[in-house]
Amino acid sequence: MRSTSSFFHFLIQKCNRKTRRKLKFSKELLVVDSTKIIVGIGQLPWAPLKGTRAGVKLNVAFHPSVGQPHRVIQSTGNHHDFRSSEELFDAAIINVADRAYAKCKRFDEYV
Incomplete structure:
Protein backbone atom coordinates (compact mmCIF):
# COMPACT_ATOMS: atom_id res chain seq x y z
CA MET A 1 0.00 0.00 0.00
CA ARG A 2 1.32 3.44 -0.91
CA SER A 3 1.75 6.21 1.60
CA THR A 4 -0.18 9.46 1.10
CA SER A 5 2.97 11.26 -0.02
CA SER A 6 3.95 8.67 -2.64
CA PHE A 7 0.35 8.48 -3.88
CA PHE A 8 0.33 12.28 -4.29
CA HIS A 9 3.55 12.13 -6.33
CA PHE A 10 2.10 9.29 -8.41
CA LEU A 11 -0.96 11.42 -9.26
CA ILE A 12 1.23 14.39 -10.18
CA GLN A 13 3.27 12.22 -12.54
CA LYS A 14 0.06 11.09 -14.27
CA CYS A 15 -0.88 14.74 -14.94
CA TRP A 46 -4.79 29.20 20.34
CA ALA A 47 -5.55 26.17 18.09
CA PRO A 48 -7.07 23.48 20.37
CA LEU A 49 -8.37 20.21 18.91
CA LYS A 50 -9.43 17.39 21.26
CA GLY A 51 -8.06 16.75 24.71
CA THR A 52 -4.39 17.64 25.01
CA ARG A 53 -3.85 18.15 21.26
CA ALA A 54 -3.69 21.27 19.13
CA GLY A 55 -3.11 21.73 15.44
CA VAL A 56 -3.00 23.80 12.31
CA LYS A 57 -4.12 22.91 8.80
CA LEU A 58 -2.60 23.87 5.46
CA ASN A 59 -4.90 23.80 2.43
CA VAL A 60 -2.82 23.79 -0.75
CA ALA A 61 -3.73 24.28 -4.40
CA PHE A 62 -0.82 22.78 -6.36
CA HIS A 63 -0.02 23.47 -10.02
CA PRO A 64 1.52 20.21 -11.39
CA SER A 65 2.66 21.78 -14.67
CA VAL A 66 4.67 24.42 -12.80
CA GLY A 67 5.63 22.18 -9.87
CA GLN A 68 4.74 24.87 -7.33
CA PRO A 69 1.83 25.76 -5.07
CA HIS A 70 -0.77 28.04 -6.66
CA ARG A 71 -2.36 29.11 -3.36
CA VAL A 72 -1.90 28.13 0.30
CA ILE A 73 -4.36 28.84 3.12
CA GLN A 74 -3.55 28.22 6.77
CA SER A 75 -6.17 27.69 9.46
CA THR A 76 -6.71 25.96 12.78
CA GLY A 77 -6.85 22.17 12.70
CA ASN A 78 -10.63 21.99 13.19
CA HIS A 79 -11.38 24.19 10.14
CA HIS A 80 -13.27 22.09 7.55
CA ASP A 81 -11.76 21.85 4.05
CA PHE A 82 -14.84 23.02 2.15
CA ARG A 83 -14.65 26.40 3.90
CA SER A 84 -11.30 27.04 2.19
CA SER A 85 -12.36 25.78 -1.22
CA GLU A 86 -13.72 29.11 -2.49
CA GLU A 87 -10.31 30.71 -1.98
CA LEU A 88 -8.34 27.77 -3.41
CA PHE A 89 -10.32 26.86 -6.50
CA ASP A 90 -9.75 28.69 -9.77
CA ALA A 91 -12.48 28.83 -12.44
CA ALA A 92 -9.90 29.07 -15.24
CA ILE A 93 -8.30 25.75 -14.22
CA ILE A 94 -9.65 22.19 -13.87
CA ASN A 95 -9.75 21.65 -10.09
CA VAL A 96 -9.00 18.16 -8.76
CA ALA A 97 -9.88 17.62 -5.08
CA ASP A 98 -11.15 14.94 -2.72
CA ARG A 99 -14.70 14.85 -1.41
CA ALA A 100 -13.88 16.98 1.65
CA TYR A 101 -14.00 20.01 -0.67
CA ALA A 102 -17.34 19.05 -2.22
CA LYS A 103 -20.57 20.99 -1.85
CA CYS A 104 -23.76 19.91 -3.59
CA LYS A 105 -24.47 23.54 -4.43
CA ARG A 106 -21.17 23.72 -6.33
CA PHE A 107 -22.16 20.72 -8.46
CA ASP A 108 -25.29 22.60 -9.49
CA GLU A 109 -23.10 25.52 -10.59
CA TYR A 110 -21.04 23.21 -12.84
CA VAL A 111 -24.15 22.17 -14.77
Missing part, protein backbone atom coordinates in the same frame (compact mmCIF):
# COMPACT_ATOMS: atom_id res chain seq x y z
CA ASN A 16 2.04 15.32 -17.28
CA ARG A 17 1.93 17.01 -20.70
CA LYS A 18 1.68 13.72 -22.65
CA THR A 19 -1.41 12.67 -20.66
CA ARG A 20 -3.05 16.08 -21.03
CA ARG A 21 -2.50 15.99 -24.81
CA LYS A 22 -3.89 12.47 -25.06
CA LEU A 23 -6.99 13.39 -23.04
CA LYS A 24 -7.21 16.76 -24.86
CA PHE A 25 -7.65 18.81 -21.72
CA SER A 26 -8.38 22.37 -22.72
CA LYS A 27 -7.17 23.74 -19.38
CA GLU A 28 -4.44 23.21 -16.84
CA LEU A 29 -4.97 21.02 -13.76
CA LEU A 30 -4.99 22.30 -10.17
CA VAL A 31 -4.64 19.66 -7.43
CA VAL A 32 -6.19 20.71 -4.09
CA ASP A 33 -5.71 18.99 -0.73
CA SER A 34 -4.91 19.68 2.92
CA THR A 35 -2.68 18.42 5.68
CA LYS A 36 -3.09 18.76 9.42
CA ILE A 37 -0.11 19.28 11.73
CA ILE A 38 -0.87 18.13 15.28
CA VAL A 39 1.17 19.08 18.36
CA GLY A 40 0.64 19.29 22.11
CA ILE A 41 -1.81 21.91 23.38
CA GLY A 42 1.04 23.74 25.16
CA GLN A 43 2.71 24.59 21.85
CA LEU A 44 -0.42 26.03 20.15
CA PRO A 45 -2.89 27.05 22.86
Whole structure:
Protein backbone atom coordinates (compact mmCIF):
# COMPACT_ATOMS: atom_id res chain seq x y z
CA MET A 1 0.00 0.00 0.00
CA ARG A 2 1.32 3.44 -0.91
CA SER A 3 1.75 6.21 1.60
CA THR A 4 -0.18 9.46 1.10
CA SER A 5 2.97 11.26 -0.02
CA SER A 6 3.95 8.67 -2.64
CA PHE A 7 0.35 8.48 -3.88
CA PHE A 8 0.33 12.28 -4.29
CA HIS A 9 3.55 12.13 -6.33
CA PHE A 10 2.10 9.29 -8.41
CA LEU A 11 -0.96 11.42 -9.26
CA ILE A 12 1.23 14.39 -10.18
CA GLN A 13 3.27 12.22 -12.54
CA LYS A 14 0.06 11.09 -14.27
CA CYS A 15 -0.88 14.74 -14.94
CA ASN A 16 2.04 15.32 -17.28
CA ARG A 17 1.93 17.01 -20.70
CA LYS A 18 1.68 13.72 -22.65
CA THR A 19 -1.41 12.67 -20.66
CA ARG A 20 -3.05 16.08 -21.03
CA ARG A 21 -2.50 15.99 -24.81
CA LYS A 22 -3.89 12.47 -25.06
CA LEU A 23 -6.99 13.39 -23.04
CA LYS A 24 -7.21 16.76 -24.86
CA PHE A 25 -7.65 18.81 -21.72
CA SER A 26 -8.38 22.37 -22.72
CA LYS A 27 -7.17 23.74 -19.38
CA GLU A 28 -4.44 23.21 -16.84
CA LEU A 29 -4.97 21.02 -13.76
CA LEU A 30 -4.99 22.30 -10.17
CA VAL A 31 -4.64 19.66 -7.43
CA VAL A 32 -6.19 20.71 -4.09
CA ASP A 33 -5.71 18.99 -0.73
CA SER A 34 -4.91 19.68 2.92
CA THR A 35 -2.68 18.42 5.68
CA LYS A 36 -3.09 18.76 9.42
CA ILE A 37 -0.11 19.28 11.73
CA ILE A 38 -0.87 18.13 15.28
CA VAL A 39 1.17 19.08 18.36
CA GLY A 40 0.64 19.29 22.11
CA ILE A 41 -1.81 21.91 23.38
CA GLY A 42 1.04 23.74 25.16
CA GLN A 43 2.71 24.59 21.85
CA LEU A 44 -0.42 26.03 20.15
CA PRO A 45 -2.89 27.05 22.86
CA TRP A 46 -4.79 29.20 20.34
CA ALA A 47 -5.55 26.17 18.09
CA PRO A 48 -7.07 23.48 20.37
CA LEU A 49 -8.37 20.21 18.91
CA LYS A 50 -9.43 17.39 21.26
CA GLY A 51 -8.06 16.75 24.71
CA THR A 52 -4.39 17.64 25.01
CA ARG A 53 -3.85 18.15 21.26
CA ALA A 54 -3.69 21.27 19.13
CA GLY A 55 -3.11 21.73 15.44
CA VAL A 56 -3.00 23.80 12.31
CA LYS A 57 -4.12 22.91 8.80
CA LEU A 58 -2.60 23.87 5.46
CA ASN A 59 -4.90 23.80 2.43
CA VAL A 60 -2.82 23.79 -0.75
CA ALA A 61 -3.73 24.28 -4.40
CA PHE A 62 -0.82 22.78 -6.36
CA HIS A 63 -0.02 23.47 -10.02
CA PRO A 64 1.52 20.21 -11.39
CA SER A 65 2.66 21.78 -14.67
CA VAL A 66 4.67 24.42 -12.80
CA GLY A 67 5.63 22.18 -9.87
CA GLN A 68 4.74 24.87 -7.33
CA PRO A 69 1.83 25.76 -5.07
CA HIS A 70 -0.77 28.04 -6.66
CA ARG A 71 -2.36 29.11 -3.36
CA VAL A 72 -1.90 28.13 0.30
CA ILE A 73 -4.36 28.84 3.12
CA GLN A 74 -3.55 28.22 6.77
CA SER A 75 -6.17 27.69 9.46
CA THR A 76 -6.71 25.96 12.78
CA GLY A 77 -6.85 22.17 12.70
CA ASN A 78 -10.63 21.99 13.19
CA HIS A 79 -11.38 24.19 10.14
CA HIS A 80 -13.27 22.09 7.55
CA ASP A 81 -11.76 21.85 4.05
CA PHE A 82 -14.84 23.02 2.15
CA ARG A 83 -14.65 26.40 3.90
CA SER A 84 -11.30 27.04 2.19
CA SER A 85 -12.36 25.78 -1.22
CA GLU A 86 -13.72 29.11 -2.49
CA GLU A 87 -10.31 30.71 -1.98
CA LEU A 88 -8.34 27.77 -3.41
CA PHE A 89 -10.32 26.86 -6.50
CA ASP A 90 -9.75 28.69 -9.77
CA ALA A 91 -12.48 28.83 -12.44
CA ALA A 92 -9.90 29.07 -15.24
CA ILE A 93 -8.30 25.75 -14.22
CA ILE A 94 -9.65 22.19 -13.87
CA ASN A 95 -9.75 21.65 -10.09
CA VAL A 96 -9.00 18.16 -8.76
CA ALA A 97 -9.88 17.62 -5.08
CA ASP A 98 -11.15 14.94 -2.72
CA ARG A 99 -14.70 14.85 -1.41
CA ALA A 100 -13.88 16.98 1.65
CA TYR A 101 -14.00 20.01 -0.67
CA ALA A 102 -17.34 19.05 -2.22
CA LYS A 103 -20.57 20.99 -1.85
CA CYS A 104 -23.76 19.91 -3.59
CA LYS A 105 -24.47 23.54 -4.43
CA ARG A 106 -21.17 23.72 -6.33
CA PHE A 107 -22.16 20.72 -8.46
CA ASP A 108 -25.29 22.60 -9.49
CA GLU A 109 -23.10 25.52 -10.59
CA TYR A 110 -21.04 23.21 -12.84
CA VAL A 111 -24.15 22.17 -14.77
